[in-house]
Amino acid sequence: MAQIIVVTSGKGGVGKTTSSAAIGTGLALKGFKTVIIDFDIGLRNLDLIMGVERRVVYDFVNLINGDSNITQTLIKDKRVEGLYILPASQTRDKDALTREGVEKVLNDLSEKFDYIICDSPAGIEQGALMALYFADEAIVVTNPEVSSVRDSDRILGILASKSRRSEQGLEPVKEHLLLTRYNPSRVEKGEMLSVEDVSEILAVKLIGVIPESQAVLKASNIGEPVILDEQSDAGQAYLDTIERLLGNKVDYRFLSEEKKGIFKRLFGG
Amino acid sequence: MSDSTIELKGSGFTLSVLHLQSSNVAETCQALADKIKQAPQFFKMAPIVINIEKLDGAIIDFTELKQKLADLDVVPVGISGATDKQKSVIKAAGLACLNEAKSPTNKQSSDGPTQVRYERVEVPVEVKVPSYTPSKILRQNLRSGQQIYAKDSDLVIIGMVSNGAEVIADGSIHIYGQLRGRAIAGASGDESARIFCHKLEAELVSINGNYWTSEQLQDSVWGKAGYITLDGDSLSATELEI
Numbered sequence: 001m002a003q004i005i006v007v008t009s010g011k012g013g014v015g016k017t018t019s020s021a022a023i024g025t026g027l028a029l030k031g032f033k034t035v036i037i038d039f040d041i042g043l044r045n046l047d048l049i050m051g052v053e054r055r056v057v058y059d060f061v062n063l064i065n066g067d068s069n070i071t072q073t074l075i076k077d078k079r080v081e082g083l084y085i086l087p088a089s090q091t092r093d094k095d096a097l098t099r100e101g102v103e104k105v106l107n108d109l110s111e112k113f114d115y116i117i118c119d120s121p122a123g124i125e126q127g128a129l130m131a132l133y134f135a136d137e138a139i140v141v142t143n144p145e146v147s148s149v150r151d152s153d154r155i156l157g158i159l160a161s162k163s164r165r166s167e168q169g170l171e172p173v174k175e176h177l178l179l180t181r182y183n184p185s186r187v188e189k190g191e192m193l194s195v196e197d198v199s200e201i202l203a204v205k206l207i208g209v210i211p212e213s214q215a216v217l218k219a220s221n222i223g224e225p226v227i228l229d230e231q232s233d234a235g236q237a238y239l240d241t242i243e244r245l246l247g248n249k250v251d252y253r254f255l256s257e258e259k260k261g262i263f264k265r266l267f268g269g
Numbered sequence: 270m271s272d273s274t275i276e277l278k279g280s281g282f283t284l285s286v287l288h289l290q291s292s293n294v295a296e297t298c299q300a301l302a303d304k305i306k307q308a309p310q311f312f313k314m315a316p317i318v319i320n321i322e323k324l325d326g327a328i329i330d331f332t333e334l335k336q337k338l339a340d341l342d343v344v345p346v347g348i349s350g351a352t353d354k355q356k357s358v359i360k361a362a363g364l365a366c367l368n369e370a371k372s373p374t375n376k377q378s379s380d381g382p383t384q385v386r387y388e389r390v391e392v393p394v395e396v397k398v399p400s401y402t403p404s405k406i407l408r409q410n411l412r413s414g415q416q417i418y419a420k421d422s423d424l425v426i427i428g429m430v431s432n433g434a435e436v437i438a439d440g441s442i443h444i445y446g447q448l449r450g451r452a453i454a455g456a457s458g459d460e461s462a463r464i465f466c467h468k469l470e471a472e473l474v475s476i477n478g479n480y481w482t483s484e485q486l487q488d489s490v491w492g493k494a495g496y497i498t499l500d501g502d503s504l505s506a507t508e509l510e511i
């Protein structure tokens with residue numbers, strides 16, 4: 001039985017796809033058989049960030065409709081063993097995601113994988129609802145600003161009331177807060193909310209803080225999840241996040257501005 | 270309880286009230302007898318309430334009063350305006366003690382030692398007797414977009430209420446966490462309802478339709494533990510400190 005994790009946010013453009021790619025890849029690096037599903041029907045993105053866009057033949061909607069089978073549809077990652085991508089359809093609309101259809105695909109995948117990562121579209125409509133409905137865990141991606149925090153709160157409410165686990169009275173979906181695009185110097189200037197502010201408002205356990213980083217843009221341009229760039233701050237922050245997801249305690253990094261050199265501190269600058 | 274042989278319900282009635290101005294029972298009853306002569310049909314077996322507020326706590330012979338009223342063919346329903354001391358004597362005499370619903374009656378100046386005055390006191394016709402409904406208790410955070418309504422009861426939330434969440438109760442609301450969303454207490458007209466919370470940063474608080482937005486809360490107990498009450502038609506916020 002696979003563990004189903006939804007990466008969601010409510011608000012658009014906060015880093016869900018970037019995080020889905022990094023977390024899925026990170027789990028596979030740890031030896032877990034992992035599939036990342038793109039639920040953003042009509043706005044394919046995951047295949048680009050994973051660098052597999054030229055290998056897409058069939059998609060999620062084909063699989064739901066029975067036009068293709070799992071072996072034909074899943075794209076195997078060439079860099080990391082045990083990592084697969086299920087791309088979204090670019091031609092269908094999001095109503096193609098029926099609950100029964102999604103459930104059947106997840107059940108089939110569940111037999112073959114350790115982790116299923118669901119990359120949710122933005123918003124709170126059908127696509128987003130389907131991405132979170134079957135989740136066991138949720139990674140709520142939030143940027144340190146008021147509107148993103150507000151939307152995350154909305155999604156947390158939906159997880160608590162409209163997920164399969166809540167509807168069936170099972171143990172609630174395990175919630176994690178992932179703060180992305182964190183910019184310590186802007187936080188210090190008071191232009192952005194701090195880790196403490198966001199944690200306090202949302203009252204959800206923090207699982208990682210990913211700094212605002214050039215490495216993310218670079219990684220997406222070459223179609224390689226940023227977690228594979230082990231030298232980068234964002235890559236390391238995602239590696240730490242994987243450790244915490246697996247239950248290990250890791251200190252937080254990249255929470256404050258880069259230390260200035262001793263001379264700069266003594267003589268100002 | 271529909272399957273029981275009796276049913277108790279609250280109701281209000283219009284009754285004549287006899288205001289005693291003197292502790293002389295014989296004198297008072299004589300004055301009443303004179304009054305009755307003017308309209309004997311009206312008083313025949315009429316239920317009557319005796320108000321003894323003007324006696325200033327003096328103890329009179331209630332047994333004698335009860336007997337004399339019975340002789341005059343009126344039915345004493347009970348005594349109102351009694352002090353605690355008077356009440357025990359009244360009960361011993363086999364009369365009921367009543368609490369009069371406050372109404373702005375025109376208090377006439379007593380211009381004689383033994384004045385008997387009648388007035389009709391209007392009491393609401395149907396009084397809803399508060400029946401006990403257990404509080405609705407939730408142990409969860411209420412997130413943006415969620416709404417909870419506690420019908421006919423208090424609402425207790427062990428958790429926080431986020432911006433964009435709404436909690437409503439016919440009774441009071443207790444929040445053991447931050448209140449950042451909206452809290453609406455006394456939603457069906459209870460003006461004695463209150464809103465208590467651990468940290469007050471509400472978008473809106475309302476009691477029986479009187480509301481404050483966060484702007485008006487800013488300069489009272491913002492960010493602190495506090496409670497909101499309704500006084501007449503204005504809200505007030507008080508810090509919760511013990």
Ligand SMILES: Nc1ncnc2c1ncn2[C@@H]1O[C@H](COP(=O)(O)OP(=O)(O)OP(=O)(O)O)[C@@H](O)[C@H]1O
Pocket residue numbers: 009011012013014015016017018019040045120121122180181182210211212213214216217220234
């Ligand atoms: N840590 C980061 N540092 C800098 N840029 C980032 C970071 N994370 C994400 N971005 C950038 O933000 C943009 C949106 O990222 P992404 O596509 O992952 O968001 P999304 O939440 O999936 O968006 P959508 O809601 O449209 O699906 C991209 O241009 C990405 O490169």
Ligand SMILES: [Mg+2]
Pocket residue numbers: 016017018040045120121
């Ligand atoms: Mg996306």
